[in-house]
Amino acid sequence: MPRLLNSPTSKSNCGPVWVALVLLGISALNTQAKTVLSVPQQVSLSPNFPTQQLSISWLGGEATTFDLIIFTTEFKETIFSDTVSAVVNQDSGRHQWTWTSVEPLECTSLSVQIRSREGETTSEWSEPQILEGKDLPSNSEAQMFPQDRIVPAGANTTFCCIVEEGKEFKSIRYENTNMPVKRLSRRSYAITAIFQEATRITGSNVICHSNGPITGATIFVGYPPLPSWFKCETRDLISAVCHWDKGRYTNLGGRRRTRYSVNNRDCSERNMCALSQWDGNWTLVAANPLGQYNLTDSAELSHRVYPVAPLNLSHVAHAWNATLFWEWTHSSYSSLALVCQVELAGRSTTVRDFFGVGLRSVFLTDLHPDEKYSVQVRCGAQNNFWKWGDWSELHHFKTKPYAPDAPSVWLWLTSDNTGLIVWKPLTRLQSHGKILRYSVTVGNAGKTELTESLSPENHSFPVNLTRWASLSHDNRVRAAVVAENVAGTSPPAIVPLRFRDVEPPALAQAAHNSSGFSLSWQQNAGSTCSYVVEWCETLCLNCSVDWIRLDAGNTNVSIPSANLLPGVRYNFSLYGCPSDFPVLMQRWQGYKEELPPSRVELKIAQLDCDVVLSWEEVPLEKRRGFLLGYNVYISNSSQLTLLEKLDASRRTYTVSGLPAGSYKFVVKAYTSGGEGTDSIVSIRLEPCGGLILPILTSMGIVTLLLATVALVCYKKRRWVKTAFYPDIPEPKLPGDWSRTQEPMDVKPFPHSIVHILEKPERDPYKDALVVIPEEEVDDHAEGTGDGPVDVDERQSLRYYNQVVDERPIRPRYPDSSASSLSSVDSANTDVTYTGISEGFQPHTGPSMSSGATAGGYQPQMRPVTLGGNQASPEPLVEPQVVGCGGYKPQSSWLIDSPTEADERMSPTPSLGSPTSVASTHFLLSDREGDEQERRQTSSSAAAWLTNLLFSAKP
């Protein structure tokens, strides 16, 4: 978009007019004193509208300088005012001066006035000479200027719009931009676009809007031509053809396009010029409305030879060479020293150069038999080379076939007594034509024993080595393979039959790198034999074998592995002297790339408290690498914990010290390629039998010991009795107190009888759920003050005479107080509590101690004086005590326990009875309670044993 600028004609205005008037006044004064200058006459205006130039001429007398003023006729606005030195036309004698207007001259009428000046002296102004604009009322239609203007990029252009008579101006748009407007006259308005950019080829549109019809103009902004690389050359050695590069785009087209001419010959159409003669000097003129550009070139004809393409290519082909022929369009080439390039495309593409005068044929060597070739030719001048001529069209030919090369043959031992004579298929370069058949000959010392003809698809022939070994006396049987095509047979490829390979001492690992398997060996001193390195898959007997022959002196080779598979083990065998008597020198095994191995077959078993994992060796085909070992993991939910890394020789693993439970184990074999697939086993570990056995053993021993002791005691019962149960001496009593000696009467004291108050029918299992009323507890366990104490312990069963000093233990209450209350309410009880006294005189009731001291032998009880019958009218039950029973010295009291009635009569009914440790009362149990006690004792033992047994289980 052009930038906007106010028109330079907007210089003001009335100032110069006043200056002119002042100068006029001064001039008038001077006129009186000095020479009077003549007023310019016959002022003539000659406009050039396209260039916006106004040529002003006048007769100016003697003056050499003139003041010139140009102003708009209508608005009297000065556009130009200056003192100029006008040129005098010698023919006409008129002064002439040319003024270039910024605005198109058509925009509005201009008035021109001139006066002579001599120093400070000036003449009068000439009469205004008017150049009429197109905005006169006589031209009432709308117009715009300039039209079809062509300007260089970056130029400024002023447009004016003359609106239709009587219409009102609105705006002027330059393309899409509304431009600031300067009014030149009543109907004329101007805009200026500055620094215009190159336009599209159809130009930029300037539109003037009014309330009348739209009017507009188109301007073309572009560049002058700027061609380059103008050169002329000859193709026929007579005429000239000139070329050039058009250079930058001028943005001008149509009738404004650039026109070219060479040596005044119009060459606009094709941007090249063909001149019938070799001028030697050429001038290119490139011209468009914005300018002209000239380029020249000069050269001798021999320096500008640009040969045409060779024509009509033909050939005569043989197996290994061919002759190529062509023709030239111009006979003049026959004397021209040429250099020709032949591009030969077969399996590869080569370019060969040939030299010669008027070259029309070349002899192509080093071709391959039975090969298709494409060829094309181009030439240039050998002397003063200018450029290569055009390529000829492609020409195709095929060489003739030739006898094939000998194939590469090897004997592959597939077993101890069989082998395969194998040979590599011949490549196209080796076969020299289509192979028709292979012939295999096996013989010994020049005597042919077997000849077999095989189709070209066969590349192996089986031999029975045992048979041939039996036929051969010196083990020098040889096999020869011959290939045959239409052109003949190949030389025989001979391989000696070897009947057995002696295994080398060691099997090494073959290292693989980016270039393949790198094998190296030491050369036998003095050996001049060549080598063969053979390789094949270790396990695949039906797979192909490959080999490479190496010259003597080689001590290493890199076996290409592009066709080998990763994760597959390959055997590499080095044979020495393969052509005479092949000897297996060394063997390697290797992987192109080691991969993680397959999973192992995992087993698991429990051995005592241990877990034993075992697995089979990974089969070779599943190892996929050299096995480095095994990783044993234990699986905890989703996490594997490594237990141990084992080397490859170990295939069992024992896990010890695991408690009973379920376990999952994972074993992975690994190679340098990584860990293989998980092998997962799980086991539920049973409790170990080792704890039960010692216990049972111990119990058995103890039982046996006790039985032994019992037996001994029985046998020695007299001695035992004497030693441990001596007769109690009869007391010395006055009177007839003597008695015969007899065992101590252990009948309990009558007062030791348990006083059973009531024997209700009840569930023995509920006996443990009883409540001791608060008041009763308080009464009988005064001073204890502590809360309930668990007395379900054997140690709570004490002799009553030991318990009295201890604080009483409250019985365990049932879970529910309600049930407790109901138990109380039921008043069903098994025992009666009685007070215990040791030298204790109950403060209630009379002393009843006298009877006690008169009792029988009381070996472990001190005489007890009971504080009367303290049996509670509401019998309380101590379930724990009931369950556990109490000390029953010599167990006689049970058997001889008195009747209920006796008990009622007894003053000390609880003597000999166990006491309730909770109540400091004697705890009395009836028979049923005793049975329950025994049941409980036995059942608790059984429970203990059961617990022991089952606690060992998980």
Place this chain on the structure above:
Amino acid sequence: ASLAAAVDPSNNLASERSSIESTYELTKYLEYQLKEIKDVYLTYLGPPFNEKDFSPPRPNSTALTLPSAATRLELWHGLENQARLAQNQRAYSILLAAVRELARSTLCPSLKTSLLHFCTGLDGLLGSISALMNSLGYSSPLQAAARPTMNDFARKVEGFWILRELQSWLWRSAKDFNRLKKRLRG
């Protein structure tokens, strides 16, 4: 061009109807084709010619010395068939010459190709109308015109109007041929 083949006046009504039908189809096709070319051409002229509301005054140039297609409908319908066909033929012969000049002066090669292709179709339409007139026994007026010198902007305005008039004429011609076909059927 095939449509321009002369229709024998002795052909029956069905043949005339078929000829009218073909002319109608060609007119519709050219109308559609012109719609696309016009957009490209106005863009080629540059703004504001490609603006929707831009409408410069219709120049009174030689290329547009044809009656505007904006004739009032009732006046147009009031004409005889022959008069309408003659007007159509005259208009298209003038417009064909104008479009050919547009194509010649066009500096965009693809647009030039499109315009020349359109000219071929328009020439066929002209031939069809002539043949139709002959088959109906009407005489064909022939005209030739010289082209005055114009400035580039005026040429653009003229091109703008040529395409606009052509579009209007094609639209109206399609209706004319449709009506003519119906009348012949009746």
